[in-house]
Amino acid sequence: MKFKNNAVSLDDVDLKILQALQEDSRQTFTALGESLGLAHSTVYDRIRRMEEQKVIKNYTALVDAERIGLKTITAMVTVYTEPKETERVAEKLAESPEVLEVYTSLSEELLIIAKIVAASQESLHDFIANSIAPLPGVLRIRTSIVTKKLKETLFSINNGSKGLRL
């Protein structure tokens, strides 16, 4: 696996620990050590170091909203802006709890891509009309409502061994 020059240096043991944690982050140090053939103190030290270095950003719970009766809709929103306002608009979007992800992109023109969740089409429209369209520098907005989710995952360290070039 290749890493950029300024990246934190990880060895094979670190990567194995990360893989195991991504499969189940609730495993004990002892269980991790047993499955990887390492002393639990080694596992503890390695994990602590990776937490301090922010290699491991946090441990989180992936909640299935449908299972608890929360019906939401997800939309991918492309916001076209005046170039000098792009950063400001993107930062403003990032402050909203409805906005799950925000990216800026330079393709043919500078734009912002955001993933937004809302309770209904009506609330999605209200959010875009009242909180995005009025922002200074917004030129136009294109919205695609997600109708089917085929995959949703976080970056997996396993990708390195499955052909993803890092």
Place this chain on the structure above:
Amino acid sequence: MSTDPASKALGNVPREKAFYFFTSVGNYTGMSAASLKEFMDRVNDVNAKSLEFHLLRGDFEKWVEDVLQDKDLAYEIKRLQRFNLLGDALRNQLRAVVSRRYTRLAAQGSSLHS
């Protein structure tokens, strides 16, 4: 600030209270109106799909009533829903309704201030 109906309807509203034209849920055309005059101009220029979208949802009448505080115009716009107009036919009718009201208010405004 004046409280007469003509002044309220003919004045400019802050950016966050302007009307933003969409063609469907979440698809903003880039056009907005912060006064009745601007609204009239945008009705001329915006994609007719946007007029259909907002008329069907009742957005125009809501904005005119809540923001411009012109109940009479809101009522006139709401009446257009009954005709199931599309495209340029809707544009022409909406333009006629708004323009008639604008002319009347402008006349009222000038007579009040003369």
